[in-house]
Amino acid sequence: MSASSAADGHTVSVVIPVLDDAAHLRVCLAHLARQTRPADEVVVVDNGSRDDSAAVARSFGARVVAEPERGIPAASAAGLDAAVGSLLLRCDADTRAPADWIERIVARFAAEPALDALTGPGVFYDQPGRRGRVRSRAYAAAYRWAAGAALAGTPVWGSNLALRAAAWREVSGRVHRRRPDVHDDLDLSFHLALAGRTVRFDPQLRVGAAGRIFHSLGERVRQGRMAAATLRVNWAILPPGLRWVRRLSPDRPRSPRSPRGWSGPAGSS
Numbered sequence: 001m002s003a004s005s006a007a008d009g010h011t012v013s014v015v016i017p018v019l020d021d022a023a024h025l026r027v028c029l030a031h032l033a034r035q036t037r038p039a040d041e042v043v044v045v046d047n048g049s050r051d052d053s054a055a056v057a058r059s060f061g062a063r064v065v066a067e068p069e070r071g072i073p074a075a076s077a078a079g080l081d082a083a084v085g086s087l088l089l090r091c092d093a094d095t096r097a098p099a100d101w102i103e104r105i106v107a108r109f110a111a112e113p114a115l116d117a118l119t120g121p122g123v124f125y126d127q128p129g130r131r132g133r134v135r136s137r138a139y140a141a142a143y144r145w146a147a148g149a150a151l152a153g154t155p156v157w158g159s160n161l162a163l164r165a166a167a168w169r170e171v172s173g174r175v176h177r178r179r180p181d182v183h184d185d186l187d188l189s190f191h192l193a194l195a196g197r198t199v200r201f202d203p204q205l206r207v208g209a210a211g212r213i214f215h216s217l218g219e220r221v222r223q224g225r226m227a228a229a230t231l232r233v234n235w236a237i238l239p240p241g242l243r244w245v246r247r248l249s250p251d252r253p254r255s256p257r258s259p260r261g262w263s264g265p266a267g268s269s
Helices: 003-008 022-033 053-059 072-082 101-111 129-151 165-171 184-194 217-235 240-248
Strands: 012-018 041-046 063-066 087-090 117-119 122-124 161-164 199-201 207-209
Touching: 003 101, 012 022, 012 053, 012 072, 012 101, 022 041, 022 053, 041 053, 041 072, 053 063, 063 072, 072 087, 072 184, 087 101, 087 165, 101 117, 101 161, 122 129, 129 184, 129 217, 129 240, 161 165, 165 184, 184 199, 184 217, 184 240
Parallel strands: 012 041, 012 087, 041 063, 117 199, 122 207
Antiparallel strands: 087 161, 117 161
């Protein structure tokens, strides 16, 4: 445990899935190395990279976990499983965290003992000028409100999220980690909401991110198809209308047993 951990009562693991993204990862890890509250460990999940991503991770002192099954859902889940911290922070290889990112997250969890997960927006650093600012705000708003309506809760964003290890352990057997066609962050959001976990959005908890969705029409189509697949697989567990009934019911149980076998291990599907 680091001196920071002893002072704030938390151990912090940062999990980063990576596939052939060494250049972005180097910058990401350099930003994490400058944190005012250092991470207790950084876990880089190598999802079968053919470049030197793993070597870059080790050069920064990160622990490398190999996940041969391709797909961000499998890689992200493997990293969260392997992490030892009481707070699990998740970002992407192209995330650029400000120096106070971890410090702000730890302070928020310390101030709110009932908080289970925290997320925030991103600023697309590769989208210049006014267009970049508009796209960053529009993307954050669209994801927050559209996904929030779909899951009847607050969605987490994979480039900028933190959750308690206990919350991850509750849903880790239910997330669709074997489905490379789903968005792992949106999928996680569905399961956190269904488990009754408290998730908050902090508009000031910003990070830099690459606006890859704007790089090509093909990328936008791919992202849209993954979003549709994520909705289908989770609405099959519990439709959106019933999710809102559950959320608005004051006496709903914290860990429900929902229709169509929700209590079973979705990770096997």
